């Protein structure tokens with residue numbers, strides 16, 4: 001089934017872009033500046049190289065299925081609830097507002113932000129349009145959602161357990177949410193905190209009481225055969241697609257943070273070794289890697305919203321081999337998002353950050369899981385790297401003589417009382433001219449899952465969009481249209497530790513990430529990248 005085609009709202013009057021049937025075709029000349037450094041003279045030679053591309057965008061919107069790993073968690077239930085609330089135009093009472101509050105998607109770039117189109121010639125005002133007006137994007141209200149969880153609560157009970165949403169809204173969603181129960185999942189206790197064990201009563205590798213397991217929470221009751229787990233997940237994906245008559249499915253991990261897997265030669269270093277390791281029940285293959293492998297083998301995009309290294313080299317190799325999309329790691333929702341703006345601002349302003357101290361406390365189940373050292377370590381690694389590209393970008397502030405690091409400490413503490421209202425306190429201590437110092441302190445409190453859920457929506461919307469874009473290099477004899485490289489780095493805006501193509505370093509600065517997204521959408525409709533030169537005003 002195909003949803004109604006897109007009615008273009010923006011007509012660009014040039015010859016760069018045409019619509020043929022249900023395909024939008026655009027031509028774009030990409031300019032790269034290739035820089036060679038001459039160390040002896042300490043100078044640079046820049047060669048400007050131009051490449052012509054033709055892009056195709058399939059304008060048909062698919063019927064899209066979403067499978068969340070961790071459906072019964074705070075993010076999982078909040079995503080489901082937000083989609084149902086918006087789809088049904090719900091209004092609810094909240095102590096934070098007078099009168100009724102209408103459901104919305106605030107915090108989602110695709111649903112609630114705008115893109116600059118150009119300038120009004122009469123008033124010189126800048127004209128902005130909703131993100132969704134540029135090109136056809138899936139509407140989250142149309143998502144068909146299911147998922148897996150190791151906990152057997154239905155989605156209404158799980159939403160109540162999460163304590164994220166207003167009571168009035170929860171009660172309005174009760175009938176629909178309680179009908180949805182997560183699929184059974186896999187539980188390898190070595191990978192998430194042991195404090196999650198009591199939750200794990202809904203696993204297809206753990207025998208239940210009815211199946212003769214006297215103590216269903218005993219760690220002895222777990223069955224092996226990791227390859228059968230891959231097959232079960234593949235079956236789940238296929239069944240979901242068939243039963244709901246879906247055109248496309250995306251799988252997204254929003255389950256608990258796992259510990260890092262060790263990278264071992266012969267085990268997870270390439271695709272074949274990884275597949276063999278799964279068949280041999282190797283202990284270093286994590287549940288999230290099992291889900292990634294199953295999704296790749298089904299040709300279904302897989303997104304990792306948690307910090308662990310699901311994408312061991314063998315997974316990336318497999319995704320390349322199967323031409324299947326992957327993206328990760330770890331939603332960039334609060335503290336790190338601020339850091340990727342503030343640290344970039346300081347460095348770009350020529351101010352030298354000396355230290356960044358980041359403290360968090362939270363009382364939700366994510367925090368409970370992260371109170372275990374191995375899982376905290378995964379989060380710490382993912383949060384730590386965010387300034388690396390900024391440091392490398394400024395050799396005046398960071399060099400061998402004055403040091404090439406920022407002292408960076410990350411603390412996360414579990415504090416049951418604050419629930420999902422995560423508290424993040426950051427101190428940026430920087431050096432000013434002539435020995436001066438600058439201290440910026442930030443105290444941020446918000447519902448963690450209400451920050452993360454709109455990001456999940458954006459990741460899903462933009463992943464689906466990326467599957468509809470193909471391109472061809474012009475003038476090089478290429479006849480076939482290609483898809484994006486399997487690691488979707490265009491999604492980095494929403495990810496704390498962006499997974500990159502091997503051989504490339506991540507770009508963490510939020511504004512750079514956003515510019516890449518905006519400019520890509522613009523070029524597809526025949527518009528040049530935004531440069532904010534404003535010659536209209538500045539030149540006579």
Ligand code: NAI
Pocket residue numbers: 069070071072073074075076148149150151185186187188192199254255256257258287305306307330331332333364365366369448449451452
């Ligand atoms: P949560 O603990 O409320 O939910 C996780 C769910 O995953 C639980 O229901 C749990 O039973 C389930 N689960 C655990 N292992 C599973 C498995 N093998 N298969 C299926 N389900 C499994 O956590 P929350 O707050 O929803 O966060 C989810 C993930 O997103 C965490 O890893 C967290 O670190 C990450 N994240 C969250 C952010 C936020 O702002 N909420 C920001 C960045 C990342």
